[in-house]
Amino acid sequence: MTSTSKLVPTLTVRTDDTLGTISPLLHGHFAEHLGRCVYDGLWVGTGSSIPNMGGWRSDVVAALKKIGVPMLRWPGGCFADSYHWRDGIGPMESRPRTFAESCGINVVETNEAGTHEFIALCRAIGAEPYLAGNVGSGTPQELMDWVHYCNGTADTTLVRERIANGHPESMNVRYWGIGNENWGCGGNYDAAAYAVEYRRFATFVKQMDSRVQAVTCGLDPAWNRTLMEALSGKLGLVDHLSIHTYWGAGHAAEFTEEEYYYILRGDEKVERDVRTAAEMLSEVTEGKKKIGIALDEWGIWHPQARWDCDYEATSTVRDAVAAAGVFDVLHRWCADVSMANIAQIVNVLQALIQTKGADMWLTPTYYAFALYAPHQNGESLRVEWKDAPTRSQEGTGSKTWPESVFDATSAMPLVSASASRKGGALAVSVSNRHISDPIDIVLRFEGAAPSGEARLQTLVSDSPRAANSAGEQDRVTVRETSVSVGGDGAIALTLPPHSIQTLLLG
Numbered sequence: 001m002t003s004t005s006k007l008v009p010t011l012t013v014r015t016d017d018t019l020g021t022i023s024p025l026l027h028g029h030f031a032e033h034l035g036r037c038v039y040d041g042l043w044v045g046t047g048s049s050i051p052n053m054g055g056w057r058s059d060v061v062a063a064l065k066k067i068g069v070p071m072l073r074w075p076g077g078c079f080a081d082s083y084h085w086r087d088g089i090g091p092m093e094s095r096p097r098t099f100a101e102s103c104g105i106n107v108v109e110t111n112e113a114g115t116h117e118f119i120a121l122c123r124a125i126g127a128e129p130y131l132a133g134n135v136g137s138g139t140p141q142e143l144m145d146w147v148h149y150c151n152g153t154a155d156t157t158l159v160r161e162r163i164a165n166g167h168p169e170s171m172n173v174r175y176w177g178i179g180n181e182n183w184g185c186g187g188n189y190d191a192a193a194y195a196v197e198y199r200r201f202a203t204f205v206k207q208m209d210s211r212v213q214a215v216t217c218g219l220d221p222a223w224n225r226t227l228m229e230a231l232s233g234k235l236g237l238v239d240h241l242s243i244h245t246y247w248g249a250g251h252a253a254e255f256t257e258e259e260y261y262y263i264l265r266g267d268e269k270v271e272r273d274v275r276t277a278a279e280m281l282s283e284v285t286e287g288k289k290k291i292g293i294a295l296d297e298w299g300i301w302h303p304q305a306r307w308d309c310d311y312e313a314t315s316t317v318r319d320a321v322a323a324a325g326v327f328d329v330l331h332r333w334c335a336d337v338s339m340a341n342i343a344q345i346v347n348v349l350q351a352l353i354q355t356k357g358a359d360m361w362l363t364p365t366y367y368a369f370a371l372y373a374p375h376q377n378g379e380s381l382r383v384e385w386k387d388a389p390t391r392s393q394e395g396t397g398s399k400t401w402p403e404s405v406f407d408a409t410s411a412m413p414l415v416s417a418s419a420s421r422k423g424g425a426l427a428v429s430v431s432n433r434h435i436s437d438p439i440d441i442v443l444r445f446e447g448a449a450p451s452g453e454a455r456l457q458t459l460v461s462d463s464p465r466a467a468n469s470a471g472e473q474d475r476v477t478v479r480e481t482s483v484s485v486g487g488d489g490a491i492a493l494t495l496p497p498h499s500i501q502t503l504l505l506g
């Protein structure tokens with residue numbers, strides 16, 4: 001049931017009430033050797049007829065540069081705990097063909113896209129590299145050697161090898177995951193056993209390079225507490241606690257109204273997971289060290305994105321509006337969340353870019369990232385809604401997971417927003433989550449009120465089920481117009497249904 005008041009909803013942006021800095025890493029990405037994310041999506045190889053830069057698709061690289069990719073996590077995912085980095089260095093022709101497994105897909109791994117290639121991609125798109133290490137089938141020595149190979153500056157055999165392989169300077173990789181999902185695909189540990197392994201691996205990784213930011217693998221509240229209590233005497237070894245959040249409902253594109261709203265409520269699960277982890281971390285660390293929450297895999301996992309179709313699915317406007325809600329959560333929690341990486345950057349799951357042969361198109365989720373990019377490095381501002389319309393969930397539709405995405409007793413706000421300030425410039429993003437109705441709002445500012453003209457960027461689409469495809473690449477896109485700020489510093493806006501808008505002032 002939808003509850004709309006006759007009063008016009010008001011969004012107040014408090015320009016002098018800041019919640020912290022929005023780290024660009026909150027808009028990060030994830031590329032796994034899974035399905036067609038890396039091979040055939042990002043990587044086509046130097047011999048391909050598809051234009052490429054050292055093997056990476058030029059059109060994909062150009063699109064990623066446009067939105068700015070602040071961080072890229074690689075090579076897994078579940079792939080990480082069976083990956084041996086030495087297989088992916090040295091002359092291509094002598095790299096071994098190995099057998100790789102992730103998420104039920106077994107493939108021959110050519111090892112063409114290895115460490116040097118990945119770092120070259122990161123440099124090309126301006127991303128901070130984040131490497132996920134192998135704990136499950138690896139050794140502390142192997143991971144320590146990878147850190148040494150990438151970051152070393154001394155005249156050692158490993159550093160000489162890196163130089164001989166074409167990279168004279170340190171690769172300076174700061175972020176290292178100590179395994180991935182080690183409660184499951186990363187070795188099926190229990191929390192206490194993983195804590196022992198974590199201490200062991202992180203000790204040697206940090207000994208090799210004390211600037212490394214190490215990420216420990218979390219799961220649910222019980223695992224996270226056991227793990228962090230076991231590490232509480234060794235907080236110097238931990239910088240980030242990883243949590244993963246996925247959810248899905250119904251068909252990717254032919255969904256019901258209830259399924260539309262179910263997906264949009266994923267942000268409530270993200271916020272609950274973040275809040276629970278933040279409270280636990282503050283209790284367990286007793287303020288001795290700030291451990292960041294690394295939401296290093298998040299996104300919508302449609303039920304038909306399974307192993308038998310390489311985890312691919314149509315990506316609609318619904319997914320983009322849901323992503324906007326997640327960004328609003330991340331901006332609210334920017335003091336506690338240290339990074340967030342959507343799963344995954346190309347083709348797999350909630351991809352930003354999809355490819356088929358030489359064709360490439362941008363998904364609505366790509367445009368959500370574009371619309372939120374102006375917030376990077378801004379000071380997150382407190383926003384408050386008054387008289388916002390809400391909707392009670394009547395059901396969930398079919399094939400929903402997990403069951404506890406939202407609190408069924410609470411109504412869902414049909415609008416969502418976040419705002420930031422960078423010097424004299426303000427950015428405000430607002431989404432209308434109503435499936436079919438426009439919503440009129442008034443936007444006002446408390447503190448310094450802007451004046452003059454503002455740029456308004458809007459995700460334009462004719463349906464919540466709209467998607468781009470090889471044949472229709474611009475059905476969903478972003479248009480820019482301008483709006484005037486009223487004499488009282490307020491702005492009246494009509495938000496189209498299922499839309500995201502970003503207003504840029506100053």
Ligand code: AHR
Nearest residue numbers: 077078079103180181343
């Ligand atoms: O992103 C797909 C998979 O989801 C990753 O490999 C794994 O970490 C998670 O379960």
